[in-house]
Amino acid sequence: MRPVVATVLTARRWEADLVAFARRTGRARIVGRAYEPEDLDRMGPLEFVAVASGTAWLSPALIRSWRRRGWRVLGIHPPSDTPGRRLLEAGGSDLVAPEGTPPDHLVRMLVAAGPTPSRPSPGARLITVTGARGAPGRTTIALALARVAGAGTLLLDADPLPNVGPVLGLGPGPGFDEVADVVRGGAAPCFPRTGDGLAVLSPGAGPHPLAAPLLCELALGMRLEFTTIILETGPPGPDLPRLLRVADRVVLVVDGTPHGLIRAGRLVRDWSAERPDVILNRVRGDTEAVVRSCRSALGLEPTIVIPRVAGDPIEAVARFLPDPPGSLPPAPAYSAAAT
């Protein structure tokens, strides 16, 4: 049996040695070297992930989510790094070895372990809600999606000026740092919950210096605890592409006014992620004309059009959304934006 292995790129010597050994001898199939966790999704069927304990975004929760997907984990730690070894063990790594273990021995360990017989399960679907500056209604749409998804949903509010907590009447919850500490320690964090079981992380603090990596770590690490994770990105910043790459689906909220369409057009112009589901929000007047303007400004067909409505905006928006949110209609074909 030739184990199918993806390694996580590291500056430590063992990873390059393992890749070179496998390629020279053919005793393992190295299908890729991941730089970010989402790279592993693009490598096709995997049996093993070889990762260093010192990888910045590695957490016990992420290791557990890999194992849940049917990937066995080979963790390598510096010989004297007890916290690193503990991190690998806390996540349930199948194989743990110190640096300095010869690559042929590592491959023997993989062969002896064999592929996992468990059925792959990716865990929660991750839906990222974003939109241009100018309050197009990201929070409202994120809350509506969370309401439609029901219990077992985690709503991550990454807006530098978060308002999910106050809207839902929740008190101040833990910060990203505090939750990250708990996740890295291998425990399950405790989130404030609404009466209908929606878990919310809305820290009410300014942007964290490591916001995108931390958010991705949390979102990917929490996949086993929830059925749906909804990430509200806040206004687009330099971290947005990273947040979009980890998502299973991206929802782009567009304010249905001329200004909103222009702002969204600017955002889409530099778009480098998968094609988003466009929700045309707060449309007033001639809906057909606004949809035509959306096609022209964005080069995208709106997936859902929501008129401006009175009353509870979350209830109103939820009525227009399909159930569950992972089953949004397929995104229509992309067409080049007209000038």
Next chain:
Amino acid sequence: MDELRHPDLVVLARSMRTAFVRAVEIEQAAAAVASRRTRELRELLLELEDRATRVRVTAGGTSIGPAPVSAVGVDHLVLGADRAPTIVPLWSIDLVEVMA
């Protein structure tokens, strides 16, 4: 009060963790760049073979494939099934298109 849980220590530990994560991220980014800069065509083809990826190869003005990379030798590439393989010298390859 547990001295090890003093709020100042928690903040200090977090800032040290942040600095460590930054250093590790920079190291990993450098490793990724170094890997891209030093790898050769043969290594890319070996990865494609391990992934059983289909490719279209243009060599000497002729397009071959799409076909799976079935073997990579020291100086040649084997495309397609065992019964009717196409052998392409590495030196003659102009372009490799990777099929999604």
